[in-house]
Amino acid sequence: MVDKVSKIWLDGHLVDWEAANVHLLTHTLHYGLGAFEGIRCYDTTDGRSAIFRLREHVRRLFDSAKICTMPMPYSQEQIVDACIETVRASGLSSCYLRPLVFLGDGAMGLGAVNPTRVAIAAWKWGAYLGEEGLAKGIRAKISSFTRPGINMQMAKGKVVGHYVNSVLAKREALAGGYQEAILLDAEGHVAEASGENVWVVRDGKVATPAFGGAILGGITRDSVLTLLREMGVEVVERDIARDELYIADEVFMCGTAAEVTPVREVDDRAIGTGTRGPLTKRVQDRYFEVVRGVRPPNPEWLTYL
Numbered sequence: 001m002v003d004k005v006s007k008i009w010l011d012g013h014l015v016d017w018e019a020a021n022v023h024l025l026t027h028t029l030h031y032g033l034g035a036f037e038g039i040r041c042y043d044t045t046d047g048r049s050a051i052f053r054l055r056e057h058v059r060r061l062f063d064s065a066k067i068c069t070m071p072m073p074y075s076q077e078q079i080v081d082a083c084i085e086t087v088r089a090s091g092l093s094s095c096y097l098r099p100l101v102f103l104g105d106g107a108m109g110l111g112a113v114n115p116t117r118v119a120i121a122a123w124k125w126g127a128y129l130g131e132e133g134l135a136k137g138i139r140a141k142i143s144s145f146t147r148p149g150i151n152m153q154m155a156k157g158k159v160v161g162h163y164v165n166s167v168l169a170k171r172e173a174l175a176g177g178y179q180e181a182i183l184l185d186a187e188g189h190v191a192e193a194s195g196e197n198v199w200v201v202r203d204g205k206v207a208t209p210a211f212g213g214a215i216l217g218g219i220t221r222d223s224v225l226t227l228l229r230e231m232g233v234e235v236v237e238r239d240i241a242r243d244e245l246y247i248a249d250e251v252f253m254c255g256t257a258a259e260v261t262p263v264r265e266v267d268d269r270a271i272g273t274g275t276r277g278p279l280t281k282r283v284q285d286r287y288f289e290v291v292r293g294v295r296p297p298n299p300e301w302l303t304y305l
């Protein structure tokens with residue numbers, strides 16, 4: 001259960017948690033056209049809280065809305081400010097932020113063009129794939145669900161309706177006793193997990209599926225690419241075959257919610273030594289240092305409150 005906070009930002013104002021409701025004929029509820037974001041705010045070492053890569057997330061929210069042909073009734077700067085306001089009003093020093101852009105009620109039918117509405121909620125969210133997952137790695141399974149091709153779903157958008165496929169894949173993995181599903185694209189290449197981008201390490205070299213493929217362009221993925229390069233690690237974006245996961249020295253996944261999580265098993269095969277690998281640990285440590293302000297991040301990665 002999500003712990004209740006006092007306020008949610010809805011259409012330009014903070015409203016009481018109980019008052020943050022919509023009508024049953026809300027268009028997005030029926031047809032899935034909408035966009036959302038997931039952003040984390042962390043406690044930092046100097047006692048302040050900081051939102052990680054806020055501007056990049058807000059930019060992607062606007063990109064997603066554009067992909068959905070939904071005009072945004074606010075500027076990016078207004079949504080940046082609204083996110084900050086929402087965290088402040090939550091009283092939480094670290095939290096997960098969920099901006100949601102949706103079509104309101106009014107007309108029905110696929111052709112309806114109702115006004116775009118925006119909500120932002122904040123809640124406390126611990127380790128998405130568990131503390132043990134962060135420390136020792138998770139068990140993943142290649143999904144029976146395929147990641148839709150790049151002209152079937154607009155993969156660069158974080159679009160509400162796209163998540164049906166992810167939720168089904170996640171439920172299938174959980175029902176099978178695994179913690180996460182890894183989806184292949186229509187050609188059989190590794191695409192991404194239900195809510196994370198995927199990485200493989202072999203002989204000290206790192207690879208991840210290319211931005212242009214059937215993946216969400218993860219902001220954590222972008223951060224990890226930058227950190228790996230800063231660490232002097234060779235990293236490429238390329239096609240990855242399913243069995244490259246099996247024979248990798250290390251596999252890890254990353255996302256705002258999952259942060260940097262090692263994968264210790266794929267399809268019941270132990271990866272490397274069957275626990276968190278050394279390079280994964282280095283990237284993970286560095287990521288947590290950056291989000292918590294221990295290590296100076298790249299300019300503008302932290303928005304201090």
Ligand code: PPE
Pocket residue numbers: 037038039166192193194195196197215216217218219220221254255256257258
């Ligand atoms: N791929 C997918 C499909 C995805 O949903 C996410 C985020 C990512 C990659 C990583 O993107 P980024 O957060 O920008 O690094 N998934 C969100 C879902 C969490 C949820 O269960 O809800 C997230 O991590 O916030």
